[in-house]
Amino acid sequence: MTTRPPNLVDTVHVRLLVDNFAACFRFYNAVLPKLAGSTLAKGVEDGPYARWDINTATPQLALLDRGIMAAMLGQENAGTVGDPSLLCLRTADVDGAQRLCEEHGATVLSPARDRPEWAPDTRIAYLRDPGGNLLELQCSPD
Template sequence: MELAQVRLLVDDFAACYRFYGEVLGLKPQSGATDGPYEKFSPAVGSAGIALQDRAMMAGLLDELGDSAAGHRSLVVLRVDALNAYCEEITLRGATILHGPAPLTERMRVAHLKDPEGNVVELQEWLLLRG
């Protein structure tokens, strides 16, 4: 397992994009200034900070109009075999809320919450950037 990123769930994507890119000087991965997702990388190191539109995540977790408006961040962990890992942690007491399911052509994801209600995303990368 590998820590892939810490993702901030935001309402004003453009303002946060400007802050992390222009004010802090982190390098955006794709230039998606209007979102709904962008990863920023520091000059040194491999993990980064990502921004995601809060409403998009609420829709994915089927929590629109519910507690999703309160989610501020989530931890993203990369695993090699998503289905097997989800089965393993379910046997240890985890409850999978979403997935495993494709998110893009490059990855499959599953979502769960820790005992405090913090969102955890598990990712299986299918294709790496070339």
């Protein structure tokens, strides 16, 4: 039995199951380094898997072709219902992050706006990446 690399133990990250792997790969490969400081650790645009890490030690986000996961689970014809997840990207500049995401194919659901009812100095935007996954861009004091 082999030992798992230390960077894959005791970590939590989101794995998005995507239908359009190449478009999602290009999107996250463009925005994650600028918005979250992560770098591509594994994978290529052709898929079916890719992962971005923080400081080459902590997995932050992974993509997996939805068909691969469905086949692994024996659910090839299950389809999808609703949002399988929400990815929250915290940033000091929600408006700039929204523009960056739009430049790389995101669709804005709710443009950047202040949310003082949630907390002082909180600004939020909601978007969908090219694969339809829900994103929250957030700036808040906590």
